[in-house]
Amino acid sequence: MPDGQTAVARVQEAFPQTVMQVGSMHGVPMLRLHKQDVPAVARYIHTDPQVLGSLSLLWAVDHRPREARYELCYLFTLAERKDWLLLSSDLAGGEREFASITPVVHAAKWYEREIRDLFGLIPVGHPDMRRLVRHEHWPKGSHPLKKDFVWDQVLERVQGEYAYRKMHGDGVFEIPVGPIHAGVIESGHFRLSVAGEPILQLEVRHFWKHRGVEKLFEQQRLTEAVPLAERVSGDTSVGHSVAYCQAVETLLGMTVPPRARYLRSLFLELERLHNHIGDVGAICNDTAYALAHAHCGRLKEQLMQLNDRLTGSRFLRGVNRVGGVVLDLSGPQLSQVDAELHAIEREFVEIETILFANASLTERLENTGVLSEHTAWDHAVMGVVGRASGVDRDLRRDRPFAAYHECQPKVAVYRYGDVRARMRVRLDEVHDSIRLIHTLRRQLPTGPVVALSVDPPTPGQWAISAVEGWRGEILYVVMAGEEGRIHRCKVRDPSFVHWPAIQWAAVGNIVPDFPLINKSFNLSYAGNDL
């Protein structure tokens, strides 16, 4: 299996006429193409058994005012060695149409609809041209990521209707759920088409609370946007802030001191721990097994209080900064972490024993909400959901960042793709996170925790950063603007990839099992709806 460079060579060999230019940006091999050639090359990269690229990110950039062109970038993760390969093409001189790759690379479908909504560029040949982000009440021509869109304007409200996919037949009914829910749940709409209890089709419609996060980034300076990144998805503050910081550090050519890298890994694992333990309890609660929920909730609370004592924030906000971390942990604090985690793991093992011994629980979780390996591949699913469906991907091992190349995380992979597999991935990762935190603490180097700042990068330079958050791969692309400002910041939470996939996991299950399936994915609404 090839690495990035060999893959580039293979593509050049297969398409000798079409590749305009081969380059690389911060180590990522990059092919520049004519826009009409992109679908063919993307198809080759996606399907060639020697390359097998999975679409990780697709984003657009408006280069105005420096240059009057839009750029489309396609980031692929290659199968075996998880190297990256980037395709890019230009839309110059007022062109607004580009060839959709969705017919050949299914995972592109939401990205292209998102680009259409936010940039007003049209993916010609896309099988689903309905609006995604821009709900029907947005006025015509409002594309917030175009550079001529004023970020703080108030839009008028217009009328419009979204066309849900309809199913017809005797006894087929639609069940609309949300966007307002009975519990503490964010705004999301689920349209179930059912025949009796079995689900024939699920359509997820989100993006009810577009905050304009990517536009807000463009109003900020490179070094000052960390608080915004922390708030993209509230339960993944560390994941998002580390991803953002890493991208900016690459741009500024900063080397993060070893101690800061270790502390970042440590905070990432603390974030993974409290979220995973909370999720295990929440999955049990949706089967009405409230006992496990109560105990997992207690452990989660202990962990969040530990976070609070260490950093002053239960969600670990305000920990990262560009160049390193804000807080250093003292020796006594670290021993406190060790002691507390030993106690928590002891209790967690006990809960685990109860969970595995409970046949009524296992019966509910097994074979519920199966996401097949094939569907997972088609949607480029990764993270917890992917690893439960046999997708052996984990950035901590595949593209080590922070201190992960020095502590060997174990990657838990299951093949069944059901609710139980997703719970087992979490159970395994809880243990591994605790082990990693102990290891990180033992190996923690001494020294400063923040690098000194360097001169701002040249405008137009960009960097990609990838972090394995507790949900999965968080990707940031940051492009520098004039005078240390941000020209473009593309944010990709794993939820954006997993929401379309959940539609397939629900099909064939019965209605009362859907909340359980949804909980086992536990996707972010805010991280999806930027």
Place this chain on the structure above:
Amino acid sequence: MLQIGFVFMQLSMLLALSPFIVGVIRKVNARLQCRRGASLLQPYADLAKLFGKQPVISSTASWIFTAAPYIVFASTVAAGLLMPVFISHTPLSFAGNIIALVYMLALGTFFLILAGLDAGSTFGGMGSSREAIVATLAEPAMILSILAIALTAGSTNLSTIVHQSALLEGMVLAPPAHLMALAAMFIVTLAETGRVPVDNPATHLELTMIHEAMLLEYSGRYLALMEWAAGIKLLVFLTLLVNVFAPWGIATEATPSALATGVAVYVVKVTGLAVIIGVIESMFAKLRLFRVPELLGSAFILALLALVFFYTLRG
């Protein structure tokens, strides 16, 4: 005169004790989850609060929606008056036997199902269709299991059944049949009163609800009546369990000391049973909806076996 007094005593006991029983189950759940839990009297406060609130009624609802709470409440209370509670001679036993009781409860369920459909909301209809499945499957198991005991007594009149087995003072004529009928009735109780593993009274997830889904559109005093009726129904089932299958201690004559013992023993027994249900709720996950018929099917088989054993063992 004394008889009328007993009727009122039984009525007030059912009304007054039912929120307490709900409170006991919630408390047991809370304690097993390491929570302190709400006070045992919280369900009373909830009812008082709801009775004081203005009800909101959907503009698409018909008269069924507003009539149903009264019908459900009245039929459940009436069912409660047909069975012995603390004295084995039920004053109203002339009015109907065990079959009347079962169908009095079914009447309430029927109107509850109609009410769920009536407002035309998404989740109400779902709850109604599920409740209809559960009720239909639970009913035969319930009748058969009580019939197994009725055969021992030679009567379908609950007073006669309870009185005769109470007089036996701990003796059971056909223990295997008795136990199997008890198990069947216990499963029916969990299903009919919407407890885990059949339904989850504590969930906020509309898609998984059975009983609660039918009540989603209700508010104010209507909701209070529905909640109270659900509590009384739970108490009726617990009472059937303790009095039909273990009536020892119930007052068999109308002397003050026997009555006092009868009331005390009754309260202790139903509270104990509520604790057991609370523990069971904490031990199990809810069944997948399509497994519920299997559970109720096994209850039916148990009840049927009880009948067979009764005949074969009597020899």
